[in-house]
Amino acid sequence: MKKNPAALGLLICVCIIGVFMNCSSDEGYGNSISVVNVNANGLLAPVYGEQDSAAIKAATGANDFAFRLSTALVKNTGNDNFVCSPYSVWIPLAALVNATDAQNKDALLTALGASGISETDINRASSRMLYSLTNLQNKEYKEYYNPLKIANAIFVGKNVTLKKNFAQTFMDYYRGNSINVDFFSRDAVDAVNRWASENTNGLITNLIQKFDPLTVAAIANAIYFSDRWSWEFNLSETKEGLFHAPGLDTTASFMLREGNAQTYYEDSKVQAMPLRFKTGGGLYIILPKTGSAVQLLSSMTNSYFNEIQKDSVQATGKLLLPRFSIESTIDDLKEALVALGVPLFDEDTAPLTGGLIEEPLPVFLSDAIQKAVIKVDEKGTTATAVTVMAAGTTSMPIPTKPFEMICDKPFVFILYEYTYDGGSQILFTGIVNQP
Secondary structure: OOOOOOOOOEEEEEEEEEEEOOOOOOOOOOOOEEOOOOOOOOOOOOOOOOOOHHHHHHHHHHHHHHHHHHHHHHOOOOOOOEEEOHHHHHHHHHHHHHHOOHHHHHHHHHHOOOOOOOHHHHHHHHHHHHHHHHOOOOHHHHHOOOOEEEEEEEEEEOOOOEOHHHHHHHHHHHOEEEEEEOOOOOHHHHHHHHHHHHOOOOOOOOOOOOOOOOEEEEEEEEEEEEOEEOOOOOHHHOEEEEEEEOOEEEEEEEEEEEEEEEEEEEOOOEEEEEEEEOOOOEEEEEEEOOOOHHHHHHHOOHHHHHHHHHOOEEEEEEEEEEOEEEEEEEOOHHHHHHHOOOHHHOOOOOOOOOOOEOOOOOOOEEEEEEEEEEEEOOOEEEEEEEEEEEEEOOOOOOOOOOEEEEOOOOEEEEEEEEEOOOEEEEEEEEEEOOO
16 A cells, blocks of 8 residues: 655545355456446435434444444554554444344444444434535635545445345445446456545555455445644744653654644643644544553543543643654454454354345355554644455543643544534544654
């Protein structure tokens, strides 16, 4: 996967779920074509003043899932840096609720933080969430651009038939296209890689190297985010300094932000500041007062994150933040999802049987991996994430004096965008142990 260091403010998440079956087939052929012809209905636009309790619960649950997944994954980080995209995992799993059998559907909804709501509710909530994330509400910023674009697709093998009900739901609520490929040839690899490249401005060009020939479908999600800080750091004020990494000190380039009316939070455990993007949303920097950044992210909850946002105040002070660039490969994603109660990996029950394809074949998720990259500098943020899932046949007192938030030791970051139902919807989480 290529990275473009010149592209600032870029976030890319691509989630691939491969679905395999135990069967034999002849050699495949052909190029990708559209499959299952369905017409799209519009995404559901929240009406201001309207309260949709199921959508609010699902959106809140998605943030709960983000912190639960981060906690499950970060425990093996040690002294390394870490970044993941929980939303890139949550949204395709939400779509797969529609393909999960009745025995396992409630367990999947519970794992997604959507216990007690229906399949219809999770679809409506996902649609409202996608609308909020991809449609700017403040027309003042239209002169810049829409910073976030989301694409979904399902690639279907030529020897099976995608269920039309799933195809229609996937299109209506998730804006998901269906594409026919041949998993017994290079065709499927080329089709998915071409789709990934087209939906990430050419930044992800070799996402998949090969598919297991028993693959029957692959569901993909791509998120493209591009924005700059609303208040950019002055490059001339960036200075070299010591960063106290676990076990040793290292040199880092510290960016300076200093002045009045800065949004700031402090309690007995942390200092926290959001770095706002031009079009909304931002990157929260959370610095622990004691303990490690791993311990802090492991203890973070959606309610505490909400408290940090709600009880922040306008204060005078300065922030020193190192430029950082992180890449994480998460090989234990399957284990983390199983620990969170996602039932789709159970080979014995094969929970996706009968819900995704017409053929009566046992279908279940068999593996999952994610790679994620984030870069933060004076102008904005660049971040990429690739998730692959395969299957077989997540009140402070007002400061009385100017604050100093010196991030010269490990800290946590949370990248978010605003939605109507969920407020600050979490897209990325991570820790910086070594800039």
